[in-house]
Amino acid sequence: xxxxxxxxxxxxxxxxxxxxxxxxxxxxxxxxxxxxxxxxxxxxxxxxxxxxxxxxxxxxxxxxxxxxxxxxxxxxxxxxxxxxxxxxxxxxxxxxxxxxxxxxxxxxxxxxxxxxxxxxxxxxxxxxxxxxxxxxxxxxxxxxxxxxxxxxxxxxxxxxxx
Amino acid sequence: xxxxxxxxxxxxxxxxxxxxxxxxxxxxxxxxxxxxxxxxxxxxxxxxxxxxxxxxxxxxxxxxxxxxxxxxxxxxxxxxxxxxxxxxxxxxxxxxxxxxxxxxxxxxxxxxxxxxxxxxxxxxxxxxxxxxxxxxxxxxxxxxxxxxxxxxxxxxxxxxxx
Amino acid sequence: xxxxxxxxxxxxxxxxxxxxxxxxxxxxxxxxxxxxxxxxxxxxxxxxxxxxxxxxxxxxxxxxxxxxxxxxxxxxxxxxxxxxxxxxxxxxxxxxxxxxxxxxxxxxxxxxxxxxxxxxxxxxxxxxxxxxxxxxxxxxxxxxxxxxxxxxxxxxxxxxxx
Amino acid sequence: xxxxxxxxxxxxxxxxxxxxxxxxxxxxxxxxxxxxxxxxxxxxxxxxxxxxxxxxxxxxxxxxxxxxxxxxxxxxxxxxxxxxxxxxxxxxxxxxxxxxxxxxxxxxxxxxxxxxxxxxxxxxxxxxxxxxxxxxxxxxxxxxxxxxxxxxxxxxxxxxxx
Numbered sequence: 348x349x350x351x352x353x354x355x356x357x358x359x360x361x362x363x364x365x366x367x368x369x370x371x372x373x374x375x376x377x378x379x380x381x382x383x384x385x386x387x388x389x390x391x392x393x394x395x396x397x398x399x400x401x402x403x404x405x406x407x408x409x410x411x412x413x414x415x416x417x418x419x420x421x422x423x424x425x426x427x428x429x430x431x432x433x434x435x436x437x438x439x440x441x442x443x444x445x446x447x448x449x450x451x452x453x454x455x456x457x458x459x460x461x462x463x464x465x466x467x468x469x470x471x472x473x474x475x476x477x478x479x480x481x482x483x484x485x486x487x488x489x490x491x492x493x494x495x496x497x498x499x500x501x502x503x504x505x506x507x508x509x
Numbered sequence: 510x511x512x513x514x515x516x517x518x519x520x521x522x523x524x525x526x527x528x529x530x531x532x533x534x535x536x537x538x539x540x541x542x543x544x545x546x547x548x549x550x551x552x553x554x555x556x557x558x559x560x561x562x563x564x565x566x567x568x569x570x571x572x573x574x575x576x577x578x579x580x581x582x583x584x585x586x587x588x589x590x591x592x593x594x595x596x597x598x599x600x601x602x603x604x605x606x607x608x609x610x611x612x613x614x615x616x617x618x619x620x621x622x623x624x625x626x627x628x629x630x631x632x633x634x635x636x637x638x639x640x641x642x643x644x645x646x647x648x649x650x651x652x653x654x655x656x657x658x659x660x661x662x663x664x665x666x667x668x669x670x671x
Numbered sequence: 672x673x674x675x676x677x678x679x680x681x682x683x684x685x686x687x688x689x690x691x692x693x694x695x696x697x698x699x700x701x702x703x704x705x706x707x708x709x710x711x712x713x714x715x716x717x718x719x720x721x722x723x724x725x726x727x728x729x730x731x732x733x734x735x736x737x738x739x740x741x742x743x744x745x746x747x748x749x750x751x752x753x754x755x756x757x758x759x760x761x762x763x764x765x766x767x768x769x770x771x772x773x774x775x776x777x778x779x780x781x782x783x784x785x786x787x788x789x790x791x792x793x794x795x796x797x798x799x800x801x802x803x804x805x806x807x808x809x810x811x812x813x814x815x816x817x818x819x820x821x822x823x824x825x826x827x828x829x830x831x832x833x
Numbered sequence: 834x835x836x837x838x839x840x841x842x843x844x845x846x847x848x849x850x851x852x853x854x855x856x857x858x859x860x861x862x863x864x865x866x867x868x869x870x871x872x873x874x875x876x877x878x879x880x881x882x883x884x885x886x887x888x889x890x891x892x893x894x895x896x897x898x899x900x901x902x903x904x905x906x907x908x909x910x911x912x913x914x915x916x917x918x919x920x921x922x923x924x925x926x927x928x929x930x931x932x933x934x935x936x937x938x939x940x941x942x943x944x945x946x947x948x949x950x951x952x953x954x955x956x957x958x959x960x961x962x963x964x965x966x967x968x969x970x971x972x973x974x975x976x977x978x979x980x981x982x983x984x985x986x987x988x989x990x991x992x993x994x995x
Contacts, residue, residue, distance in 0.1 A: 358689075358692070363779060363780075363783060365682075365778040365779050365827055366778075366824070366825070366826075366827045368682065368694065370692065380628070381650075383623055383624075383625060383628065384625050384628030384629070384649075384650060385616055385625045385628075385648075385649050385650075385665070385666065386628070386649055386650035387649035387650060387651060387666055387667075388649070388650040388651055454547055454689040454690075455687060455689050456687075458783065458784075458785070459687060459782065459783040459784060460782075460783055460784020460785065461545055461782070461784065462545075463545060463546050463547045465627045465628045465631070466542070466545065466546030466547075466548070466627045466628070466630065466631035467546070467631060468628065468631065469627070469628035469629060469630065469631025469632035469633075469635070469650065470631040470632060470634060470635035471631075471635075472632060472650045473631070473632035473633075473635030473636045473639070473647070473650070473652070474635045474639055476651075476652070477635070477636055477639040477640050477652070478639050485635070486547075487546075487547050487548055487549035487550070488543075488546055488547075488548035488549060488550040488631065488634045488635070489549060489550055489638075490635070490638070490639070500690070501690070502690075503547070503689055503690045504547065504549055505549075520851075520854070525941060525942075525945060527844075527940040527941050527989055528986070528987070528988075528989045530844070530856065532854065616851040616852075617849060617851050618849075620945065620946075620947070621849060621944070621945040621946060622944075622945055622946020622947065623944070623946065662852070663852070664852075665851055665852045704952070705974075707947055707948075707949060707952065708949050708952030708953070708973075708974055709940055709949045709952075709972075709973050709974075709989070709990065710952070710973055710974035711973035711974060711975060711990055711991075712973070712974040712975055778871055784946075785869055786869075787869060787870050787871045789951045789952045789955070790866070790869065790870030790871075790872070790951045790952070790954065790955035791870070791955060792952065792955065793951070793952035793953060793954065793955025793956040793959070793974065794955040794956060794958060794959035795955075795959075796956060796974045797955070797956035797957075797959030797960045797963070797971070797974070797976070798959045798963055800975075800976070801959070801960055801963040801964050801976070802963050809959070810871075811870075811871050811872055811873035811874070812867075812870055812871075812872035812873060812874040812955065812958045812959070813873060813874055813962070814959070814962070814963070827871070828871065828873055829873075
């Protein structure tokens with residue numbers, strides 16, 4: 348069965364505006380990454396929003412949960428900004444069961460060339476296919492349960508809380 | 510517990526000789542990839558050989574099996590040329606049990622920039638951490654059991670046999 | 672005779688801080704670019720400052736002029752932020768004669784992979800070796816005389832004024 | 834006035850066939866490079882052939898000379914394999930005068946990411962705009978007169994003969 352991929356934005360999909368020197372969102376780079384990875388997993392891709400996760404509202408999270416519940420697939424990958432990834436994981440876990448949901452993202456925009464995005468996407472798709480039902484964060488090659496993960500703001504790495 | 514990574518060569522680690530126009534092996538690019546992926550999985554890396562998998566002998570495969578059995582870790586990732594990856598998987602499966610072994614590689618050398626290697630490594634490390642004991646091939650974002658996989662020589666993609 | 676290269680910063684040498692999402696300066700990427708270009712021009716490299724050109728002061732420009740006058744070489748390339756590149760060119764031209772000085776930079780940081788920096792450096796080194804004495808801006812594959820150039824802030828391209 | 838760009842192939846434009854592991858030609862990467870360099874030089878591009886320069890015949894060289902003579906522009910850049918670049922330069926110089934012709938190429942295919950091609954193109958376009966009439970090779974950031982250049986087959990670098 349297919350894996351559902353939901354796009355929400357985050358550093359993963361940021362672009363560099365060479366006129367202003369600012370980062371901004373245009374289109375997702377998901378298709379380029381799947382092509383570069385010669386990915387043959389059957390996927391259904393849908394962009395839900397294109398925002399910095401620091402600006403994600405309760406309404407935005409409700410939309411994500413709603414989409415996770417509604418979609419036919421029971422294996423879901425969500426690309427998400429790293430700053431509030433664990434918060435969104437928590438909200439999904441509290442409102443949905445019976446599916447494997449894996450949130451992932453990147454510390455370096457994919458467009459910058461030396462991004463961790465391709466590595467993270469590879470691991471997230473793998474975890475989505477192999478982990479039991481539940482909500483997880485996949486970063487730094489590891490997976491974390493939604494109730495035991497936070498981003499270390501000093502190092503940028505994800506860690507267990509307990 | 511740590512994941513053991515064994516390097517055996519393959520397109521994954523090939524370099525381009527700009528004088529002769531030939532591909533050749535020097536050092537593995539594993540450390541660069543793990544750094545690019547901001548990988549925080551505890552890994553133990555050992556290079557067993559640096560060869561094109563078309564030139565892999567029975568003795569070479571015995572060495573790989575021996576190393577898989579001897580190492581302390583029970584989660585193992587092996588980078589390997591794609592041409593005979595499924596053969597090596599078979600040999601390992603026939604001689605060893607009780608560990609999760611994931612073979613992976615690349616269609617494009619990592620040094621070429623647009624390689625599938627980083628994606629494959631991300632998924633291989635994830636599968637090694639999450640799949641039950643057994644021997645698998647991880648390519649194209651998917652995992653295959655050792656007794657049900659072959660490389661399609663026309664497309665370069667891995668497929669189920671049955 | 673050698674070409675002198677002076678580094679002053681600018682987008683050319685900016686890095687991306689993956690923790691804060693901000694751009695910052697660390698070391699110059701000049702050596703990496705010269706190596707990538709297999710450059711065999713004899714060069715003498717000196718970093719004068721590492722700043723955004725919007726923050727460049729009169730004193731900073733005096734330092735650049737002083738270095739241009741003092742150095743032994745009479746072919747000089749200066750990497751510089753694009754925003755005030757033409758201002759610095761004007762100051763140099765008004766205070767120094769008898770050398771070929773070429774200012775260049777980048778719209779995209781070199782570290783981002785798809786930068787124009789390598790192209791600009793190639794053209795700047797070429798112009799420094801082949802143009803008569805004078806002060807020039809080399810951007811977009813073209814060269815401009817110091818008294819007839821400005822950056823179009825809408826397009827990011829350099830244009831003749833007259 | 835515009836610069837004429839003639840494409841003849843060479844390592845510059847080679848692609849990697851991931852099924853066979855062989856290098857081959859498809860389309861030129863000239864447009865991608867000009868875009869990456871934010872090039873605003875007015876150019877007219879024409880592909881004359883797509884071959885390894887070791888396979889270039891006298892007839893091929895006659896075609897190149899003919900095109901150099903016929904085209905309206907008097908500033909010409911030719912991308913060419915490095916192995917016989919100096920031979921072609923010689924043939925052009927012996928049959929044509931009154932234009933600035935600059936041959937360039939790459940040691941690493943552009944598609945491999947860490948290519949010298951963008952640097953070489955930047956310098957070739959600059960030399961074509963600034964050098965007096967004559968036939969030149971532009972490699973390694975330098976320019977060479979057609980009658981004083983050869984490729985060092987040990988180092989891959991271009992050198993003066995005399």
